[in-house]
Amino acid sequence: MTPPPRTRVVLAEDSFLIREGLRRMLAELDDLEVVAAVGTLPELGAALREHGPDVLLTDVRMPPGHSDEGIQVAEQLAVEQPQLGVVVLSQYVEPEWALRLFEPTSARRAYLLKERVGDLDQIRAAIAAVAAGGTVLDPLVVDALVAARERRASSPLAQLSPREVEILAHVASGETNAHIAAELVLTERTVEKHITSVMAKLDLDPQDTAAHRRVRAVLVYLSAVSG
Structure with a gap:
């Protein structure tokens, strides 16, 4: 063979x-x-x-x-x-x-x-x-950047609701939708809806794969909290 x-x-x-x-x-x-x-x-x-x-x-x-x-x-x-x-x-x-x-x-x-x-x-x-x-x-890149607390005034995160920012922070930590739902006492469907809203507000290409859009959203979040 x-x-x-x-x-x-x-x-x-x-x-x-x-x-x-x-x-x-x-x-x-x-x-x-x-x-x-x-x-x-x-x-x-x-x-x-x-x-x-x-x-x-x-x-x-x-x-x-x-x-x-x-x-x-x-x-x-x-x-x-x-x-x-x-x-x-x-x-x-x-x-x-x-x-x-x-x-x-x-x-x-x-x-x-x-x-x-x-x-x-x-x-x-x-x-x-x-x-x-x-x-x-x-x-380790995610951990170090998420630890930073200040956001730039022009951050794309400003258009997200507090709950959406919270969920995106959990996404940036590598958690699955199911884990986020359990931790925040939400249904998995509710978490999915919030993440869909985040993707739309951050203007991420809907033609890209779900995994790649998720990475892009995390990078937007990390660049904002590291400022």
């Missing part, structure tokens, strides 16, 4: 020690193949053109600019190669980077904190998710 094809990954990380550590960890997995491991933005561009991978696993900051190169590449790939999955590793909880990464769609995108580098299962799961068209948002 022919084994399934392995997911081909390009790894981009400017730190040699982290890059080599990740490369060796991923090399132990039978379902992945690291086709290139690079340390600069020009090398990354060349590797993507040469190898045509399924997934890019990249740090946010790389030479020569050491700013937001990983996000820039993800934005470019969203236009030029939307089928290519991108997993971004960030040392920082940065709402703007997350929002840019998930534009114009959250499909095939993952945002993880760099401390996940040592967790092979987490990295493997994120790569598998984006390769299959899914989305991953690090729970």
